[in-house]
Amino acid sequence: MKSLVWEAPRVMNIRDHDKPTAAADEVVIRVAYVGICGSELSGYLGHNALRVPPLVMGHEFSGEIVEMGNQAAAVNPALGLGVGVTVNPLYCTADSVLQRRGLDQLCPSRRLIGAHRPGAYAEFVAVPAKTVTVLPKEMSLRTGALTEPTACGVRIAELAGDVNGQDCLIIGAGPIGLLALQTLKLSGAQRIFIADLDAERLAMGGALGAITLDPRAVDVVKTVQEATGLGVAVSLDAVGTAVTRRQCVSATMPTGTVLLSGLHEEVSEMPAADIIRREIVVRGSFSYSPANFAEAVELLNQDKIRLDPWIVEAPLADGGPWFDRLIDAPGNVSKVLLIP
Numbered sequence: 001m002k003s004l005v006w007e008a009p010r011v012m013n014i015r016d017h018d019k020p021t022a023a024a025d026e027v028v029i030r031v032a033y034v035g036i037c038g039s040e041l042s043g044y045l046g047h048n049a050l051r052v053p054p055l056v057m058g059h060e061f062s063g064e065i066v067e068m069g070n071q072a073a074a075v076n077p078a079l080g081l082g083v084g085v086t087v088n089p090l091y092c093t094a095d096s097v098l099q100r101r102g103l104d105q106l107c108p109s110r111r112l113i114g115a116h117r118p119g120a121y122a123e124f125v126a127v128p129a130k131t132v133t134v135l136p137k138e139m140s141l142r143t144g145a146l147t148e149p150t151a152c153g154v155r156i157a158e159l160a161g162d163v164n165g166q167d168c169l170i171i172g173a174g175p176i177g178l179l180a181l182q183t184l185k186l187s188g189a190q191r192i193f194i195a196d197l198d199a200e201r202l203a204m205g206g207a208l209g210a211i212t213l214d215p216r217a218v219d220v221v222k223t224v225q226e227a228t229g230l231g232v233a234v235s236l237d238a239v240g241t242a243v244t245r246r247q248c249v250s251a252t253m254p255t256g257t258v259l260l261s262g263l264h265e266e267v268s269e270m271p272a273a274d275i276i277r278r279e280i281v282v283r284g285s286f287s288y289s290p291a292n293f294a295e296a297v298e299l300l301n302q303d304k305i306r307l308d309p310w311i312v313e314a315p316l317a318d319g320g321p322w323f324d325r326l327i328d329a330p331g332n333v334s335k336v337l338l339i340p
């Protein structure tokens with residue numbers, strides 16, 4: 001089978017691999033659609049310790065089960081040959097107190113398909129049966145491939161707390177920013193301001209109902225403060241630089257919440273005195289819990305979330321050039337779905 005292999009920073013090639021077979025508690029999926037994730041862009045550049053070349057990435061995907069290990073049906077009775085599925089690529093390999101609290105994503109034993117084991121940038125992928133979610137009958141495989149990033153947006157809205165009738169700010173109009181915009185709206189947020197340096201990305205945020213702020217034309221913090229008086233109740237940094245992290249703190253009202261999800265920089269200086277004096281809550285938001293993942297399937301199935309009309313479909317062989325484009329000049333692309 002053909003796989004798209006990341007071999008060195010900015011180097012990806014199609015290679016021939018043996019088709020995987022299913023271990024007893026695994027299934028093999030014929031991949032239909034597989035998205036490109038922001039974390040994989042930093043992996044591709046070699047900025048991510050989790051990802052070591054040569055590696056087949058790909059963790060946002062859907063497809064059909066084509067082979068079942070002899071224990072797979074016992075692990076997950078909903079599974080069967082030919083069934084349309086998506087996969088929660090984060091799973092635990094050992095029991096922990098966090099897993100018992102429903103926080104598998106924070107479990108020290110967590111593994112990521114497409115980082116710790118081969119992912120879905122290939123015609124076929126083998127995955128543990130327990131990671132597989134059967135898609136509702138009405139849901140297309142194309143929509144199913146959006147579950148994983150949507151679940152990140154569900155997590156952000158969960159950690160944002162009660163935003164009903166409140167104003168919010170999102171910095172970064174990439175896929176996570178656009179999805180969080182929609183999940184925060186579903187939670188009843190009033191006005192959502194969104195900022196991004198890329199005019200086309202910003203326009204997608206505007207089309208999804210946000211008030212757009214071009215940081216080159218306006219002072220983001222001042223504009224938000226003038227519009228809201230005290231600042232927003234919740235701000236989300238979906239970029240992850242010192243500048244955007246600081247902007248989020250400054251634009252947030254006293255007792256408000258700053259959510260950090262962007263991972264551009266590992267370490268940034270933060271205005272601690274301001275956080276203290278205005279009792280700002282700063283918290284991280286990382287991936288999603290199994291419950292968030294299930295809710296993402298529901299929201300997509302109810303057509304409450306969209307990344308269309310800005311989704312681009314491309315053959316797997318064009319993956320390398322798309323990684324370069326998404327890094328250098330993404331433009332009005334909300335998500336690239338590769339088709340093996």
Ligand SMILES: [Zn+2]
Nearest residue numbers: 037038039060
């Ligand atoms: Zn992802």
